[in-house]
Amino acid sequence: MSEFSILPGMNSPAALKSLSSEELKILSGEIREYIIETVQRNGGHMASNLGAVELTIALHRSFNSPIDKIVWDVGHQCYTHKLLTGRFEEFKTLRKMNGLSGFPKREESPHDIMNTGHASTSVSAALGVLVGEQLAGTRGRAIAVIGDGSLTGGQALEALNYAGHLGKNLIIILNDNNMSIGNNVGAISSYMSRLTSTGSYMNMRRFIDRAISTIPFFGKAILKFVYRLKRGAKSVLFKENLFTDLGFKYIGPIDGHNIDRMEKIFEVAKEVNQPLVIHVATIKGKGLLDAEENPAGYHGVSPEVPEKTETGESADTIKMTEAYGQAIVHAAEKDKSIVALTAAMTSGTGLKAFSEKFPDRFFDVGITEPHGITYAAGMAVAGRKPFVSIYSTFMQRAVDQVIHDVAIPHLPVTIVMDRAGLVPGDGETHQGVYDISLFKNVPGLTFVAPVNQAEMELAVEMAREADGPVMIRYAKDNCYPECDELAVPFEIGRGVFLRKGEDQENRTLILSLGSLLNEAEKCALILEKKGIPCDVYNMRFIAPLDIDYLLDLVSNYNLTVLIEDGVKTGGLGEKIAAAMLEHDRNFHFRHLGAPDEFLGQATREELIRECGLDGKSLAGRIDEILHNYRFEEVVKQVRNDSWR
Numbered sequence: 001m002s003e004f005s006i007l008p009g010m011n012s013p014a015a016l017k018s019l020s021s022e023e024l025k026i027l028s029g030e031i032r033e034y035i036i037e038t039v040q041r042n043g044g045h046m047a048s049n050l051g052a053v054e055l056t057i058a059l060h061r062s063f064n065s066p067i068d069k070i071v072w073d074v075g076h077q078c079y080t081h082k083l084l085t086g087r088f089e090e091f092k093t094l095r096k097m098n099g100l101s102g103f104p105k106r107e108e109s110p111h112d113i114m115n116t117g118h119a120s121t122s123v124s125a126a127l128g129v130l131v132g133e134q135l136a137g138t139r140g141r142a143i144a145v146i147g148d149g150s151l152t153g154g155q156a157l158e159a160l161n162y163a164g165h166l167g168k169n170l171i172i173i174l175n176d177n178n179m180s181i182g183n184n185v186g187a188i189s190s191y192m193s194r195l196t197s198t199g200s201y202m203n204m205r206r207f208i209d210r211a212i213s214t215i216p217f218f219g220k221a222i223l224k225f226v227y228r229l230k231r232g233a234k235s236v237l238f239k240e241n242l243f244t245d246l247g248f249k250y251i252g253p254i255d256g257h258n259i260d261r262m263e264k265i266f267e268v269a270k271e272v273n274q275p276l277v278i279h280v281a282t283i284k285g286k287g288l289l290d291a292e293e294n295p296a297g298y299h300g301v302s303p304e305v306p307e308k309t310e311t312g313e314s315a316d317t318i319k320m321t322e323a324y325g326q327a328i329v330h331a332a333e334k335d336k337s338i339v340a341l342t343a344a345m346t347s348g349t350g351l352k353a354f355s356e357k358f359p360d361r362f363f364d365v366g367i368t369e370p371h372g373i374t375y376a377a378g379m380a381v382a383g384r385k386p387f388v389s390i391y392s393t394f395m396q397r398a399v400d401q402v403i404h405d406v407a408i409p410h411l412p413v414t415i416v417m418d419r420a421g422l423v424p425g426d427g428e429t430h431q432g433v434y435d436i437s438l439f440k441n442v443p444g445l446t447f448v449a450p451v452n453q454a455e456m457e458l459a460v461e462m463a464r465e466a467d468g469p470v471m472i473r474y475a476k477d478n479c480y481p482e483c484d485e486l487a488v489p490f491e492i493g494r495g496v497f498l499r500k501g502e503d504q505e506n507r508t509l510i511l512s513l514g515s516l517l518n519e520a521e522k523c524a525l526i527l528e529k530k531g532i533p534c535d536v537y538n539m540r541f542i543a544p545l546d547i548d549y550l551l552d553l554v555s556n557y558n559l560t561v562l563i564e565d566g567v568k569t570g571g572l573g574e575k576i577a578a579a580m581l582e583h584d585r586n587f588h589f590r591h592l593g594a595p596d597e598f599l600g601q602a603t604r605e606e607l608i609r610e611c612g613l614d615g616k617s618l619a620g621r622i623d624e625i626l627h628n629y630r631f632e633e634v635v636k637q638v639r640n641d642s643w644r
């Protein structure tokens with residue numbers, strides 16, 4: 001690790017306040033160096049963090065955290081904040097299991113006001129804290145730091161609407177780098193680009209910035225005067241400023257890499273007694289040339305991984321994301337009515353090729369998952385076949401849109417949930433373990449979990465032909481290897497056997513859902529070595545289920561165990577167990593999934609192990625279930641014998 005001269009001593013924001021401009025420059029360089037080397041090793045959000053270094057320093061020098069509450073939107077830009085609030089040493093463990101989270105976390109520090117990871121929440125949260133504290137009689141400021149991408153999200157706009165109405169002294173720092181993960185989209189984004197690029201305004205801004213920078217720090221009176229001057233200039237130029245129209249004061253855009261200027265503006269901000277937007281222009285990836293040139297490529301950087309893949313297997317197969325990216329292009333080539341949508345995750349959801357090949361049939365709607373689903377419903381009404389790609393965790397935002405706008409009118413919208421199940425690196429906020437419990441019972445919804453390329457093609461084809469809603473879920477993992485057993489067409493409600501023995505006596509059946517199929521197979525191999533014959537059945541379907549078929553299948557087995565890459569409570573296993581009860585069929589059935597607790601950050605392999613869903617743990621658990629079951633049988637036998 002590099003040697004640093006100033007950074008290690010910055011163990012609280014107070015330490016920052018005595019640094020000279022020269023020292024601040026050195027500090028910014030050290031922070032960048034530490035972020036770059038840590039993210040290259042552990043993975044993480046590189047470009048957003050590099051762009052927010054000076055902004056964070058200025059905020060912590062001007063405000064008094066944690067009495068003043070700084071709320072980071074998404075939180076993926078909070079590394080400098082962590083380094084300046086006593087977490088220099090732990091930063092080495094960034095995104096590692098039991099290490100420092102890549103997002104703000106209340107459990108980690110009193111300076112982390114909210115646990116975040118999903119976009120567009122900061123304005124609501126900061127406003128809530130402000131009003132709550134004012135009601136409680138506590139004195140502090142609340143500052144929401146939100147990116148231009150996150151400002152496209154509906155919740156942020158709802159919060160602006162309400163904050164403008166309330167008129168409280170909320171401070172919103174709009175960190176505008178003119179990028180979401182990829183290019184930012186939307187009318188507000190274009191509007192902000194105009195704010196930062198209007199020629200006459202830029203000239204005036206340069207004049208005012210120069211004026212500010214030449215004024216020695218004589219105190220608030222001068223700053224207030226400068227602010228008034230600036231406001232005067234602005235009001236001439238921006239009569240129609242969106243923020244001022246909504247009831248905010250607006251300052252900006254200011255250079256988000258100039259600590260001195262930002263501090264002076266923040267001093268002004270403290271005196272403003274109404275909601276205020278400070279528009280700060282930053283460069284995403286600042287200080288790392290490759291990241292500045294390709295901020296999208298450096299948004300999320302993968303960790304250095306030794307030779308093997310996340311699951312330690314199938315290194316020669318492609319990722320499920322890529323399998324979907326190919327399948328949707330194949331489908332769109334033969335069906336002109338197909339359109340593909342994403343909520344700001346073009347590359348993460350594998351849609352880059354589609355967007356390039358069919359630009360007129362591709363829609364990035366911004367960070368607007370609920371809007372995206374209803375927009376797709378509208379397209380379906382107009383005869384298109386929309387495929388909407390959204391990470392499982394972000395679909396939590398759009399449950400009502402699925403039920404109200406897609407399922408009730410039974411529209412042929414396909415929702416493609418990438419990052420379903422256990423998700424590496426990001427932690428609690430990004431686990432995709434709730435989609436099965438949220439959507440499995442939505443009437444008329446066909447819900448499938450393909451495991452490899454062949455199944456992905458089949459699932460997309462089935463969705464293309466469907467006359468109602470379809471959901472497809474898969475993990476951030478490699479495909480299960482291609483094989484004949486999985487290449488057979490989809491039969492609604494039924495799965496396929498991956499392994500099936502001849503001998504029907506005393507066999508155990510593993511019902512496997514989705515991406516844990518390789519673990520199910522490993523488990524079967526371990527058990528067979530111990531003399532416990534096991535079949536493995538790939539469920540394919542979450543809904544609908546051909547229950548009669550499934551119950552007949554299960555009745556041939558000594559014990560049936562379902563494993564799923566999602567929470568056990570409310571999951572597929574519970575649905576099957578309920579069907580067994582309903583049919584008065586008393587089978588030996590168990591279901592295993594993720595526990596009822598929030599799962600932190602780790603690699604996917606570690607998470608699978610933590611949940612006891614890896615082949616070895618599964619084998620141990622099934623062995624134990626069989627042992628207890630045999631013991632119960634013996635007890636029953638003894639009881640029966642003594643009764644006679």
Ligand SMILES: Cc1ncc(C[n+]2csc(CCOP(=O)(O)OP(=O)(O)O)c2C)c(N)n1
Nearest residue numbers: 048117118119147148149150179180181344
């Ligand atoms: C609800 C939701 N949808 C999607 C994402 C994925 N996501 C994380 S950061 C990001 C872009 C945010 O852009 P911006 O706020 O401008 O921050 P920047 O990365 O440019 O600093 C997206 C789409 C998310 N975190 N939450």
Ligand SMILES: CC(=O)[C@@H](O)[C@H](O)COP(=O)(O)O
Nearest residue numbers: 074076117300348419426476
């Ligand atoms: C902060 C955020 O929500 C995204 O950047 C997310 O971390 C992306 O995850 P992937 O790297 O798996 O696309």
Ligand SMILES: [Mg+2]
Nearest residue numbers: 147148149179
């Ligand atoms: Mg941005």
